[in-house]
Amino acid sequence: MASHHKELVAELSKHKEEISSLRNALNELDREKESWFEKKSEISAKIKSAIQKVKENKVKRDTFTNEVKELKATRDSLHNESKSKSSEFDRLKKEKSDFAKSLGIKESPSKIQQRINKLEFQIETEPISFEKEKELMKKIKVLKKLYDNSAVIAEFNKKTRDSSDLIIKTRFKANELHKSIQEKAMQSQSLHEEILKISAEIERMKSDEEEAFKKFSEFKRKFNETNSQLKEELKVMNDVRLQLDKIDSERKEKKRQEQESFLKSKEDAVNEKIRKGQKLTTEDLLVFQKFGRE
Numbered sequence: 673m674a675s676h677h678k679e680l681v682a683e684l685s686k687h688k689e690e691i692s693s694l695r696n697a698l699n700e701l702d703r704e705k706e707s708w709f710e711k712k713s714e715i716s717a718k719i720k721s722a723i724q725k726v727k728e729n730k731v732k733r734d735t736f737t738n739e740v741k742e743l744k745a746t747r748d749s750l751h752n753e754s755k756s757k758s759s760e761f762d763r764l765k766k767e768k769s770d771f772a773k774s775l776g777i778k779e780s781p782s783k784i785q786q787r788i789n790k791l792e793f794q795i796e797t798e799p800i801s802f803e804k805e806k807e808l809m810k811k812i813k814v815l816k817k818l819y820d821n822s823a824v825i826a827e828f829n830k831k832t833r834d835s836s837d838l839i840i841k842t843r844f845k846a847n848e849l850h851k852s853i854q855e856k857a858m859q860s861q862s863l864h865e866e867i868l869k870i871s872a873e874i875e876r877m878k879s880d881e882e883e884a885f886k887k888f889s890e891f892k893r894k895f896n897e898t899n900s901q902l903k904e905e906l907k908v909m910n911d912v913r914l915q916l917d918k919i920d921s922e923r924k925e926k927k928r929q930e931q932e933s934f935l936k937s938k939e940d941a942v943n944e945k946i947r948k949g950q951k952l953t954t955e956d957l958l959v960f961q962k963f964g965r966e
Contacts, residue, residue: 680916687909694902701898705891712884715877722874729863729870736860743853750846754839761835784819788812 791812795805938955945951 677916677919680912680919684909684912684916687905687912691902691905691909694898694905698895698898698902701891701895705888705895708884708888708891712881712888715881715884719874719877719881722870722877726867726870726874729867733860733863733867736856736863740853740856740860743849743856747846747849747853750842750849754842754846757835757839757842761832761839764832764835781819784815788815788819791815 791808794800795808800808
């Protein structure tokens with residue numbers, strides 16, 4: 673019995689050491705497990721934020737792209753309008769040139785008017801003969817006809833100037849639109865490049881996230897295995913403890929019975945002394961008191 677008790681005590685000590693070791697390992701595995709879970713959670717949050725950034729950039733990029741398309745359509749329309757006005761301008765110049773040649777007009781209306789004024793002033797202020805006056809009047813008549821015809825040329829000039837002004841304004845608008853198109857296209861391209869960069873970063877983070885999750889799963893598996901071992905060790909240790917408790921209980925009961933038997937024999941001896949009238953010792957009195965017969 674004593675040998676078995678000693679073996680159980682040694683076994684209990686061994687299990688306690690194993691349980692202590694398993695608990696330390698379990699705590700370490702739990703720290704590792706939670707560390708990788710936290711890392712995985714941090715990466716997941718970064719991925720979520722990056723995906724949101726990509727979505728926002730795509731909306732902005734698509735907005736710029738659509739604006740570029742609309743501006744290009746307007747610019748192309750202005751280019752076509754400019755071409756049309758240039759053709760009209762060329763037509764007006766040719767008509768003016770042809771008309772001027774057909775009439776032999778080489779001077780502007782203002783110069784012709786100056787010549788008319790000069791001749792009229794000469795008639796009014798200089799003493800000239802009747803024949804000379806008739807000759808000057810004839811010249812004035814020809815000049816007035818040239819003046820009327822040159823007025824048509826002046827109208828042509830006005831139309832060509834107006835046409836030229838419209839062409840310049842149209843081309844200026846087209847150029848301004850072209851600058852805006854380039855700026856928005858650059859912004860769209862910049863956003864597109866940022867989207868590609870963030871997307872590549874997301875893929876890298878997903879790889880890191882997957883690796884962190886694998887590590888978490890691995891340590892979780894080891895944690896569960898170690899926890900199962902710990903539970904098993906606790907169960908075995910409790911079984912050993914129960915065996916020891918049973919042995920201790922049996923020992924105590926045996927000792928109690930032995931004490932009771934011893935005291936019973938003492939009681940019988942005291943009672944025998946009393947019956948014989950013998951003197952009781954202090955020990956006899958204590959035994960007598962123990963059994964409540966004082």
